[in-house]
């Protein structure tokens with residue numbers, strides 16, 4: 072643990088707040104010296120002129136403008152009226168101080184200057200204003216990606232990170248999980264909303280032996296849980312809620328996936344599809360929305376010691392406490408019922424993930440266990456990682472089907488050939504969904520263009536290492552830029568075009584250059600998404616039932632007509648505002 076703490080503190084030195092403090096102190100010193108010079112009035116003019124010239128050569132255009140103003144208007148005045156020296160000197164000192172501040176924080180640290188860097192302020196603006204993903208990619212990342220080894224650096228709230236957009240480098244990183252442990256900076260500061268929800272001991276953030284123990288207990292649950300009946304019933308409920316006309320797909324799929332993860336995760340029905348204003352749904356939304364506020368990530372003290380100043384924030388904390396208390400009770404009850412059923416040898420059909428994890432722990436021969444606290448923390452991350460992501464994937468799939476009527480019809484024909492074309496609702500079985508190969512291609516191509524996680528969580532290089540020939544120093548934060556890797560023209564022909572045939576047998580996806588990884592929607596290697604099959608099964612059931620029941624079109628006045636307007640939210644998750652699709656019943 073000490074080892075990770077050392078890496079942590081090393082990374083913290085690169086946090087964006089620290090240069091601010093260092094600026095304040097160096098600026099004060101600078102100001103004192105300049106004032107001293109000015110007050111003694113000794114040969115001040117030649118010194119000022121030299122400084123101006125030197126700074127002007129190096130400075131950013133904005134600073135150059137300030138210097139030009141100073142040299143054109145203020146300096147001549149100063150030469151005429153000697154009394155004006157003090158204020159003018161102070162302005163000069165401030166301008167130079169700003170320049171120093173700018174260069175100090177906006178340039179990547181020396182050990183990263185051998186790789187391309189994203190513009191600092193553009194990156195910050197994107198982060199804090201929930202910027203549009205495609206604009207950021209087009210203006211900032213693409214020029215860097217296409218003219219480099221696909222390894223670049225950018226600033227984030229965690230500090231300077233090295234991001235990967237190249238398939239070979241991606242493979243090198245993902246296949247050496249031990250050399251790239253998860254960074255603990257991602258968890259958030261102690262006591263914040265984020266940290267209380269997902270920062271506990273769970274499979275997403277743990278490393279080493281603890282991670283292995285969690286994964287060992289959770290893996291069997293995810294290999295056995297294919298609750299297709301649950302997914303089918305929820306889709307039937309969705310049919311009752313949706314009316315013909317413009318449907319906000321993000322809204323309905325977020326509600327459906329919330330009910331799915333509640334029911335299939337730990338046997339709790341949020342009832343979000345039927346009643347989206349009930350206390351549990353609204354409570355969960357308060358927590359989710361609260362976690363997306365960058366201000367509290369940047370200034371965690373507002374979320375902890377000073378939280379009593381912010382009543383809305385307190386409400387979010389209270390909702391989280393209610394949710395965590397509810398999970399505590401569920402876990403205790405589940406342990407008791409499972410033990411009872413074991414004693415009476417009663418078999419359940421579709422078991423939830425929590426039951427399967429408790430059973431897998433009971434079956435462990437080498438005695439690996441998970442405490443109730445650990446079980447709870449894992450349920451929280453299954454929640455966060457599993458429900459918005461799948462809702463996003465479903466929404467984008469329906470969008471692409473609406474945009475490409477030929478693909479929509481081909482999927483419908485395939486599904487009808489398996490489930491029958493009678494005008495009635497049919498719940499597919501696991502076996503039937505596995506036969507839907509074209510639907511599967513559509514899902515994969517959707518996840519390529521619209522990966523719900525635009526970036527992986529950050530890792531920390533455990534030693535000096537090279538990625539695709541680029542040197543990465545020990546202790547450096549590293550991550551996958553999934554969005555820009557999935558659109559890398561070195562891997563994909565016409566990467567912006569939606570083409571499910573890329574994933575046909577023998578298609579482009581199977582013929583990737585080198586031995587890299589160009590499709591990593593669920594990551595890969597030891598730390599691949601544990602919920603991949605759970606999510607894919609859910610998508611197959613929901614999409615196959617929807618294409619049989621409805622035709623889809625993009626409304627004429629949609630802001631997404633040409634391209635989905637995706638926004639960066641938190642943890643590199645992406646959201647879409649107001650994505651409406653026209654639904655028309657077929658029966």
Ligand code: HEM
Nearest residue numbers: 275453456457460461527528592593594598600601602606
């Ligand atoms: C379309 C849906 C989903 C996508 C695109 C997705 C994507 C990902 C990605 C990219 C990672 C790797 C993150 C990293 O290494 O930084 C990941 C990890 C993970 N995902 Fe998912 N996920 C999805 C659904 C789910 C579901 C349904 C669950 C659980 C119910 C889940 C649980 C997890 C967990 C626990 C991890 C961490 C695994 C580990 O580190 O051992 N995900 N997911």
